[in-house]
Amino acid sequence: MRMKLAATAAMALSVMPLAANAEGEVNIYSYRQAYLLEPLLDAFTEETGIKTNVVFAKDGLAERLEREGRNSPADLVMTTDISRINELVERDLVQAVDNDVLEQNIPANLRHPDGKWFALTTRARLIFTSIDRVEEGEITTYEDLADPKWNDRICTRSGKHPYNIALISSMIAHHGEEKTEEWLRGVKDNLARKPQGGDRDQIKAIAEGVCDVAIGNSYYYGNMLADDNQRPAAEAVRLVFPNAGDRGTHINISGAALTKSAPNQQEAIKLLEFLSREKAQQIYAEANTEYPANPAVKPSGIVAEWGEINPDSLSLQEIAENRNAAVKMVDRVDYDN
Amino acid sequence: MAQVALTGNEPRVEQPTLTRRPSKRWYIAAALITAIVALPVLSVLYLALFPDENIWPHLLETTLPRYLITTLQLMAGVAIITLGIGLATAWAVTMCEFPGRKFFEWAMLLPFAVPAYVIAYVYTSLLDYAGPVQKALREWFGWSSARDYWFPEIRSLEGATLMIGLVLYPYVYLLARAAFLEQSPSLFSVSRSLGHSALSTFFRVVLPIARPAIAVGLSLVLMETLNDFGTVDFFAVQTLTAGLFDTWMNLGNLGGAAQIATTMLAFVVILVTLERYSRRRQEQFAARDNRDPIRRFTMSFPRQMVCVVVCAIPVVLGFVVPALTLGTYALEYFEESWNNEFFRNTINSLFLSGTAALTTLLVGITLAYSRRLHNTRGMQVLMRLSSLGYAMPGAVLAVGVIIPLAGFDNWLDSLMRDYFNVSTGLLLSGTAFAMVFAYTVRFLAVSAGSVESALQKITPSMDMASRSLGHTPGQTLARIHLPMLRGTLLTAALVVFVDCMKELPATLILRPFNFDTLATYVYQFASDEKLAHSALPALIIVLAGIIPIILMSRSIASSRTFT
Numbered sequence: 008m009r010m011k012l013a014a015t016a017a018m019a020l021s022v023m024p025l026a027a028n029a030e031g032e033v034n035i036y037s038y039r040q041a042y043l044l045e046p047l048l049d050a051f052t053e054e055t056g057i058k059t060n061v062v063f064a065k066d067g068l069a070e071r072l073e074r075e076g077r078n079s080p081a082d083l084v085m086t087t088d089i090s091r092i093n094e095l096v097e098r099d100l101v102q103a104v105d106n107d108v109l110e111q112n113i114p115a116n117l118r119h120p121d122g123k124w125f126a127l128t129t130r131a132r133l134i135f136t137s138i139d140r141v142e143e144g145e146i147t148t149y150e151d152l153a154d155p156k157w158n159d160r161i162c163t164r165s166g167k168h169p170y171n172i173a174l175i176s177s178m179i180a181h182h183g184e185e186k187t188e189e190w191l192r193g194v195k196d197n198l199a200r201k202p203q204g205g206d207r208d209q210i211k212a213i214a215e216g217v218c219d220v221a222i223g224n225s226y227y228y229g230n231m232l233a234d235d236n237q238r239p240a241a242e243a244v245r246l247v248f249p250n251a252g253d254r255g256t257h258i259n260i261s262g263a264a265l266t267k268s269a270p271n272q273q274e275a276i277k278l279l280e281f282l283s284r285e286k287a288q289q290i291y292a293e294a295n296t297e298y299p300a301n302p303a304v305k306p307s308g309i310v311a312e313w314g315e316i317n318p319d320s321l322s323l324q325e326i327a328e329n330r331n332a333a334v335k336m337v338d339r340v341d342y343d344n
Numbered sequence: 345m346a347q348v349a350l351t352g353n354e355p356r357v358e359q360p361t362l363t364r365r366p367s368k369r370w371y372i373a374a375a376l377i378t379a380i381v382a383l384p385v386l387s388v389l390y391l392a393l394f395p396d397e398n399i400w401p402h403l404l405e406t407t408l409p410r411y412l413i414t415t416l417q418l419m420a421g422v423a424i425i426t427l428g429i430g431l432a433t434a435w436a437v438t439m440c441e442f443p444g445r446k447f448f449e450w451a452m453l454l455p456f457a458v459p460a461y462v463i464a465y466v467y468t469s470l471l472d473y474a475g476p477v478q479k480a481l482r483e484w485f486g487w488s489s490a491r492d493y494w495f496p497e498i499r500s501l502e503g504a505t506l507m508i509g510l511v512l513y514p515y516v517y518l519l520a521r522a523a524f525l526e527q528s529p530s531l532f533s534v535s536r537s538l539g540h541s542a543l544s545t546f547f548r549v550v551l552p553i554a555r556p557a558i559a560v561g562l563s564l565v566l567m568e569t570l571n572d573f574g575t576v577d578f579f580a581v582q583t584l585t586a587g588l589f590d591t592w593m594n595l596g597n598l599g600g601a602a603q604i605a606t607t608m609l610a611f612v613v614i615l616v617t618l619e620r621y622s623r624r625r626q627e628q629f630a631a632r633d634n635r636d637p638i639r640r641f642t643m644s645f646p647r648q649m650v651c652v653v654v655c656a657i658p659v660v661l662g663f664v665v666p667a668l669t670l671g672t673y674a675l676e677y678f679e680e681s682w683n684n685e686f687f688r689n690t691i692n693s694l695f696l697s698g699t700a701a702l703t704t705l706l707v708g709i710t711l712a713y714s715r716r717l718h719n720t721r722g723m724q725v726l727m728r729l730s731s732l733g734y735a736m737p738g739a740v741l742a743v744g745v746i747i748p749l750a751g752f753d754n755w756l757d758s759l760m761r762d763y764f765n766v767s768t769g770l771l772l773s774g775t776a777f778a779m780v781f782a783y784t785v786r787f788l789a790v791s792a793g794s795v796e797s798a799l800q801k802i803t804p805s806m807d808m809a810s811r812s813l814g815h816t817p818g819q820t821l822a823r824i825h826l827p828m829l830r831g832t833l834l835t836a837a838l839v840v841f842v843d844c845m846k847e848l849p850a851t852l853i854l855r856p857f858n859f860d861t862l863a864t865y866v867y868q869f870a871s872d873e874k875l876a877h878s879a880l881p882a883l884i885i886v887l888a889g890i891i892p893i894i895l896m897s898r899s900i901a902s903s904r905t906f907t
Contacts, residue, residue: 040868060857067853070743074750078770203499203580215473216489334594338406
């Protein structure tokens, strides 16, 4: 009998967290770590009194949203990459937002034409080179990475990582599939080791002498400089804004979209507006050394020291559309092995 | 569920005539449970029928052969490591007398408390270029860069095999030791007196008798290996699981991913079937005489030292080193980590894992006991079906859980809207219920498997005696089997508890808003290359895993004296 009671009690208790959905709240499904969002959301709650609730996961949130259908509690989805957010549009899980504040704060190339998603920050995919072993100006473009002179000298993370996939997609958009595949084979031939780890690990690998050239997102480098343990590794590398002289450096976005079923639409749009305004954009810039999407806000001091960025003007939509081709190309080239 | 039977409040049906055939209600209960538990797996199979795009031509042409070979290599390597460590140490602590034996009896289980993704991170931070080991070597030999010397790469297939083997061998150890303990020492004596050496007795008598238990242990190990994502992802080892995630996340083809999951499932089913087939004619019931204690070997000093070393190595590598490393980080970041959030996450983890362990145990007992009552083909199929969840990657299973739950919620909601004009919203999905359900589906194989293999060792004459004295099957279970199985039951529940504490992918996808467990909290930092910041919660997962381990050992040890 005791077991029965305990089981019943446990079942009853297990349904409790449901009660968290009161009015005046915004519910967020986030591909981005909750602790990175916290300062922003705290500032929002302080300003508006609207509470925020977050579920963070790297996978499966789109499936969850789709299956929950019109009853889904989620209002906003926040992602760290263009293809994830585009997938939501393609699966018809998000709705258009027609809002003056957002349109004013976020440049047209950083939002969906109908307002189905908005970029909140941009991040540049940079090349890092060893200060000791690579001359300044020796490598200036993504195309250079395939040059045989870098044989056995390049490190990258998995070719399948969304950041690399987006880069390859942008190459496909500029050069076509055939040329890009040739290029990717060239890069693979130049790898000093099997792709592994994250972007920081590639910068560390340069400091360790494993390789001389690496690819990585700008904010990883910024964050390493801010961390006492990782600063020495970051200080061993020089950063290069690839293709600054021609089409511009490949950028990706972190962004947000309003779900189709959003039960707290007004509050959610308030949060979107808040995230696009100076205060929140400042937090993004300072806390994670990303580039603010709002042009009125300057990058953090560290980032400004790196110099002006000339971003590739290729539409993010086009990058997202080439994703599948890029993923398959990585397999064909056998990049990760 | 099982409570009806447990409380034994069925009317005392006056059937002393001993209907040979027990009533159908156990069968029905088992069928119902299986139907519910199999839903997520069936949902995945359903997804597999409707892929967005046929992914196989591309996979076959490019990566599939390598995924398959790597997976097989990993599984074979892990099997060798876990069997080697698990059997050798289980035998040593059960049958040999050496200093520290009592300590190792439970200490051997410690690595079980360390999640594979945590041990992988720890060893990477210790053994990579910037870690203390290579740094010391460089200073010692005056090397200045990675190009000056060769050092084994931890992020490799071999590294992953070692990491996974180190934290999974306790499955084999635990089940093998329990089996060794339950064996009648007289069997051993008989074999020796017939001229067999200790070693030959081990291989010809002890192992064959322990085989069902070892097989359960090993199949748990292999399924966990097959589904490991954290370690293989971190080490860039390309197994089928990695391919599955790639198809899902990068190609956006959930149906294709479900097809790969289904293939993996087939893998496991074949594995388990083969094992069962190979011992189809064996049936053993050991009526152990408890007054006859195990007589351990007394050995020469050097041999005793060999035992100590053999037992110490896995514990040091699988537990002491990771725990110390995490402890050091935890101290360094203590102030940042010691906060309310940390306490809340701890309570969430304990509560969820406790509920899931209890549910899983009750369901497991019901299934295993039904199987004992009705040893039919149909019942066997039910049993296998209900265990399939264990053979499915957590994230895929989570999607499989969402489909029926959200389907039910939305169906009920439409119904209520249509007839009563009220919206019930999502009742089950996105709640802790969904998580407990997922854990139960995932870990039922652990509890049902252990209960089943333990039940097999109780001679049916017990049941016959009890039934002929007028007990119903339920009463027999409550008064005869459950007390006899107390040790096994506790072990099964605790294994599930620890597994739930460590579970990550399904937890991430299914959890409610603002809800973190220790594992998800650790993951959000670890996945951002910042595990040091969450070393404290990681350490707590490890420590929480130790408590059940100690209880577990005590109960096994004491069950010898008073069953």
